[in-house]
Amino acid sequence: MTTRREPPARASRARQRRSRNRPRVRWVWVTAVLALLLIVVVLAGVAGTIVALAKDLPRLESAERKRFAQNTVIYDRNGRQIAVLYGAASRQVVAGNRIPKVMKDATVAIEDRRFYEHHGVDFWGIARAAVEDIKAGGVVQGGSTLTAQFVKQAYVGSEQTLQRKLREAVLAWQLEDKWSKDKILSEYLNTVYYGQGSYGVQAASMRYFHEPVWKLTLPQAALLAALPRFPSRYDPTVTPKLARQQRNLVLDLMAEQGYATAAQAARAKKTPLGVFRESPKQDRDAAAYFVDYVRQQLINRYGAGMVYEGGLKVYTSIDMDMQLAAMAAIKTTLNQPGDPAAAIVAIDPQTGYIRTMVGGSDWKKQKFNLAWQARRQGGSAAKTFALVAAVEKKADPAKTFYVSRPLHIPTPGAPEPFWNVTTYDHTFGGKMNLVQATLASDNTVYAQLCLDLGPKTVVKTMQKMGITSPLEPVPSIVLGSQGVNALEMADGYATLASGGVHHKPLAIEKVVFPSGRVEKAKITGKRVISQGTAYVVSKILEQNCQAGTASTMPSYYSGVAAGKTGTSDDHADAWFCGYNPRLSTAVWMGYKEAERPMLSVHGTAVAGGTFCVPMWGKFMSHALQGVAVPEFAKPDVMPVWQPFKGKFSRKGSPKPKPSKTTTKDPSAAPDPDVTYTAKPTPTPTKTTPKPTPTKTTATPTPMATTPKPMPGLLDELEERMATRDVLSRVLAWLVRPATAVVRL
Numbered sequence: 001m002t003t004r005r006e007p008p009a010r011a012s013r014a015r016q017r018r019s020r021n022r023p024r025v026r027w028v029w030v031t032a033v034l035a036l037l038l039i040v041v042v043l044a045g046v047a048g049t050i051v052a053l054a055k056d057l058p059r060l061e062s063a064e065r066k067r068f069a070q071n072t073v074i075y076d077r078n079g080r081q082i083a084v085l086y087g088a089a090s091r092q093v094v095a096g097n098r099i100p101k102v103m104k105d106a107t108v109a110i111e112d113r114r115f116y117e118h119h120g121v122d123f124w125g126i127a128r129a130a131v132e133d134i135k136a137g138g139v140v141q142g143g144s145t146l147t148a149q150f151v152k153q154a155y156v157g158s159e160q161t162l163q164r165k166l167r168e169a170v171l172a173w174q175l176e177d178k179w180s181k182d183k184i185l186s187e188y189l190n191t192v193y194y195g196q197g198s199y200g201v202q203a204a205s206m207r208y209f210h211e212p213v214w215k216l217t218l219p220q221a222a223l224l225a226a227l228p229r230f231p232s233r234y235d236p237t238v239t240p241k242l243a244r245q246q247r248n249l250v251l252d253l254m255a256e257q258g259y260a261t262a263a264q265a266a267r268a269k270k271t272p273l274g275v276f277r278e279s280p281k282q283d284r285d286a287a288a289y290f291v292d293y294v295r296q297q298l299i300n301r302y303g304a305g306m307v308y309e310g311g312l313k314v315y316t317s318i319d320m321d322m323q324l325a326a327m328a329a330i331k332t333t334l335n336q337p338g339d340p341a342a343a344i345v346a347i348d349p350q351t352g353y354i355r356t357m358v359g360g361s362d363w364k365k366q367k368f369n370l371a372w373q374a375r376r377q378g379g380s381a382a383k384t385f386a387l388v389a390a391v392e393k394k395a396d397p398a399k400t401f402y403v404s405r406p407l408h409i410p411t412p413g414a415p416e417p418f419w420n421v422t423t424y425d426h427t428f429g430g431k432m433n434l435v436q437a438t439l440a441s442d443n444t445v446y447a448q449l450c451l452d453l454g455p456k457t458v459v460k461t462m463q464k465m466g467i468t469s470p471l472e473p474v475p476s477i478v479l480g481s482q483g484v485n486a487l488e489m490a491d492g493y494a495t496l497a498s499g500g501v502h503h504k505p506l507a508i509e510k511v512v513f514p515s516g517r518v519e520k521a522k523i524t525g526k527r528v529i530s531q532g533t534a535y536v537v538s539k540i541l542e543q544n545c546q547a548g549t550a551s552t553m554p555s556y557y558s559g560v561a562a563g564k565t566g567t568s569d570d571h572a573d574a575w576f577c578g579y580n581p582r583l584s585t586a587v588w589m590g591y592k593e594a595e596r597p598m599l600s601v602h603g604t605a606v607a608g609g610t611f612c613v614p615m616w617g618k619f620m621s622h623a624l625q626g627v628a629v630p631e632f633a634k635p636d637v638m639p640v641w642q643p644f645k646g647k648f649s650r651k652g653s654p655k656p657k658p659s660k661t662t663t664k665d666p667s668a669a670p671d672p673d674v675t676y677t678a679k680p681t682p683t684p685t686k687t688t689p690k691p692t693p694t695k696t697t698a699t700p701t702p703m704a705t706t707p708k709p710m711p712g713l714l715d716e717l718e719e720r721m722a723t724r725d726v727l728s729r730v731l732a733w734l735v736r737p738a739t740a741v742v743r744l
Helices: 008-056 101-111 123-136 146-156 162-178 181-191 201-209 218-226 240-256 262-270 285-302 304-309 320-331 379-392 434-440 443-453 455-465 475-479 486-497 531-547 608-623 713-723 725-734
Strands: 072-075 081-085 313-316 341-347 354-358 401-404 407-410 418-421 430-433 501-503 508-512 518-520 525-527 562-567 573-580 583-590
Touching: 072 285, 081 285, 101 146, 101 181, 101 218, 101 240, 146 162, 146 181, 181 201, 201 218, 218 240, 218 262, 240 262, 285 304, 285 313, 285 320, 285 354, 285 508, 320 341, 320 354, 320 608, 341 486, 341 608, 354 608, 379 434, 379 443, 379 455, 379 475, 379 486, 379 531, 379 562, 379 573, 379 608, 401 434, 401 443, 407 443, 418 443, 418 475, 430 434, 434 443, 434 531, 443 455, 443 475, 455 475, 455 486, 486 501, 486 531, 486 573, 486 583, 531 562, 531 573, 562 608, 573 608, 583 608
Parallel strands: 072 313
Antiparallel strands: 072 081, 313 508, 341 354, 341 583, 401 430, 407 418, 501 525, 508 518, 562 573, 573 583
């Protein structure tokens, strides 16, 4: 075989080319080796840095998690949400199983499509984001995972340093070893910011859609998932067009990644945003005044920070069905412009739990709670406490007599020299016992009873039964001359309803903390009057709802009812405080601005029996509908009562004595019937209590009723009436038709 030789010129040129390429190839290899060495050095440095940081980095178990502000949620006794309390930020944490799958899918689609594939750090995502950033000449994509974003919010903060990013990555890796993907995603959704002061998906759902998160639809979930990237820019209430574009982008990504079908995404794109411009109303509607009362109690107990940011779940005693019934009772009775206001409080006498508190008609216009913060004269509703005090001293109401007559009582040291006590229509019933005086609400008899008992005794009885307002021990205390509120009056009468055991009013049944710790209310009752006293007084007040000042009660409520009306001086305040073994309810009526007369409303004279009794009856018939209400429990052994002997009740009553006081002023002249000189006290009162009118001239539905005798003590009264001429006249007075003028 012959070897072909190149021509000398061509061979020379090839050798020259090879000679020129040798240095270039050599330098390429050198450059590649140097680059590889540089990469190794850099990676070694990064690895060393990571190792060094990892040595100093606290383990996830010991890392301190940030405390996020959470809303406090208030519920009624049946678990119905009635209010949410929060400060500058609104966040309400919900369990992962309450967050719908569609919300989780939408978030993964837009924020971290490889969420279910990586281990907290997405290396491919970081590389992809770096390439996109280089192409765009700026940061357009991030490589942070949902796990890393949660770690940033919950543990390391948002400081823009390499050290923080590395710590974030290490903790995210550890977190993936500890938690499931669903738990990580749920925690993220409970912490991320959605704009408009809403932190967490539940707060965002309530803010934009006024619906809880578990009711979110596909388009709603897609809109919320789009917000965390730029909450202010994509705000659907400010830039709806841009928000719609971002929502549709999320829907396209969900269809692309298999979280929704193309048809579902297409239909969702056509739906309007459907967002509200304003947050849900926080006036708490019908429960507004009660919620304010609870809020104050929570702040006193835990502090404002815990109440507004502590994430408490507060289960209260209020029954919203009863609350709505109370509001309806007021609105159907006082429904004209310029009508007086009203307040209703109902208490469970067996526990002290407040079931109803209506403190006004419009929380937005009036924040003052008339049921709790107002103090208004109690009128004749205070007589009940004097009756209790007398029976506690073993006074037999059927055998303790006084004479109904005008009183002219000097008041040494007071601005007014005399306290003139009369009845509403200036007519007097003569000799009567305490049962009759209660049914007639006779001021003069009860004034004498108070003087015999001593005002201090009456005050002590009121206080131990539940009245907490400051009280002065003056004779007019028995006529309700001093300020009280509906809450404490309902509480005082609840002591009778429970058979003499007082329970402190409670509004909160239990509080659940975010940690799961539970604080439950302690129900403690203290016997303050005997069961026999409670029974005797209750039976007398039960008669009052049949044939006394509250005789219209059966027209509104036919169940077991006992109670006392009250009307203050000049008709500025009207009351009815009533109860049965299931519920104790106080109704107040008056002008909220000031104590001014309510002489007539809707053409009817204003008094406890004409307006408060109907409101009470309407409320109770709804509140206790379908509830079995037992009779008042009679003790197995009844105490032995006897006639109460005092200065005025001695032998039935002292004989009238002419007054020695003389004056030229007829209005200040002493009444010839009786004068009582009160002993001066070391600290005389600066004001003169005024008598309480206790009678009205009209009732909504007059009823001709005959008083029903009280069993036990009243049996003897009937026998005495049948055998003595004087008492027979009293019986005639008792059975006269109810169409006569009613005394309050």
